[in-house]
Amino acid sequence: MDFKTILQEVYAEILRTKSKGQPASYIPELANINPDKFGIHFCSAQGNHYGLGDHQEKFSCQSIMKVITLCLAIKTEGEEIWKRIGVEPSGTPFNSLVQLEYEHGIPRNPFINAGALVVCDILLNQLDKPKEQFIEFVRRLALNSNIQYNNKVSASEKAHGYRNAALINMMKSFGNIENPIEEVLDFYYSICSIEMTCEELAQTFQLFANNGCIPSTKERVVTTSQSKRINAIMQCCGFYDEAGEFSFKVGLPGKSGVGGGIVAVCPGKYTVAVWSPRLNKK
Numbered sequence: 001m002d003f004k005t006i007l008q009e010v011y012a013e014i015l016r017t018k019s020k021g022q023p024a025s026y027i028p029e030l031a032n033i034n035p036d037k038f039g040i041h042f043c044s045a046q047g048n049h050y051g052l053g054d055h056q057e058k059f060s061c062q063s064i065m066k067v068i069t070l071c072l073a074i075k076t077e078g079e080e081i082w083k084r085i086g087v088e089p090s091g092t093p094f095n096s097l098v099q100l101e102y103e104h105g106i107p108r109n110p111f112i113n114a115g116a117l118v119v120c121d122i123l124l125n126q127l128d129k130p131k132e133q134f135i136e137f138v139r140r141l142a143l144n145s146n147i148q149y150n151n152k153v154s155a156s157e158k159a160h161g162y163r164n165a166a167l168i169n170m171m172k173s174f175g176n177i178e179n180p181i182e183e184v185l186d187f188y189y190s191i192c193s194i195e196m197t198c199e200e201l202a203q204t205f206q207l208f209a210n211n212g213c214i215p216s217t218k219e220r221v222v223t224t225s226q227s228k229r230i231n232a233i234m235q236c237c238g239f240y241d242e243a244g245e246f247s248f249k250v251g252l253p254g255k256s257g258v259g260g261g262i263v264a265v266c267p268g269k270y271t272v273a274v275w276s277p278r279l280n281k282k
């Protein structure tokens with residue numbers, strides 16, 4: 001069966017399925033999104049694209065961007081980053097505080113919020129103009145200059161970000177945050193607010209299906225080994241306390257975000273991005 005037929009069958013099945021879940025409301029701006037949006041976009045390693053539904057409508061990437069911040073931190077700082085963050089699945093929700101205290105401020109992995117905050121702290125040390133340089137990096141991977149931060153979403157999250165403030169203060173008390181916490185949080189909320197379509201996300205993640213190179217431009221972004229390791233972390237930690245179940249049911253490295261997006265990578269073969277603002281509990 002070719003991939004177009006498979007995607008059409010998936011889409012038809014989704015339309016027949018009763019909707020469950022609600023959009024994230026702890027970030028008030030995200031609660032305003034039409035919950036019934038649905039998009040899916042597939043991009044093969046050969047560059048064949050196919051999408052259905054709302055696959056060309058932008059949505060809030062949220063935690064999906066943590067993969068791209070990790071990629072840039074590995075590219076700029078290399079293996080040093082692993083002194084400050086682990087690579088173990090957490091088994092706890094994305095914003096959990098419980099492990100941080102007894103593990104002395106070292107987050108389990110770069111995809112839970114605590115780990116992503118440390119990655120942002122590392123990038124603030126590495127980049128002269130963090131927001132400008134980060135969005136330029138995303139645009140390069142996406143082969144698309146029309147990718148932006150959404151300042152309304154980042155401000156909305158900042159105004160209600162009590163848990164992230166708790167996480168970063170805890171890590172600062174253990175000496176694992178070097179920059180002022182306000183600056184790290186501001187950068188973190190900005191990277192989470194980046195908006196993309198399913199099509200743009202599937203394109204952006206192509207390098208992870210191609211050993212660290214952007215297939216169409218042949219630009220090497222990270223080494224083959226680094227790209228494999230980023231996929232390994234997506235496989236083990238991309239879905240927080242549902243990572244095992246996603247691996248069991250889907251079997252691909254991937255990353256979710258509270259904007260309702262999921263992107264997954266089949267190394268050597270394809271990337272696929274889906275969007276539905278209705279979330280499950282995890």
Ligand code: GLN
Pocket residue numbers: 061062063064094095113157164192256257258259
């Ligand atoms: N910006 C969100 C937060 O910090 C990201 C969480 C997510 O997408 N899982 O809560």
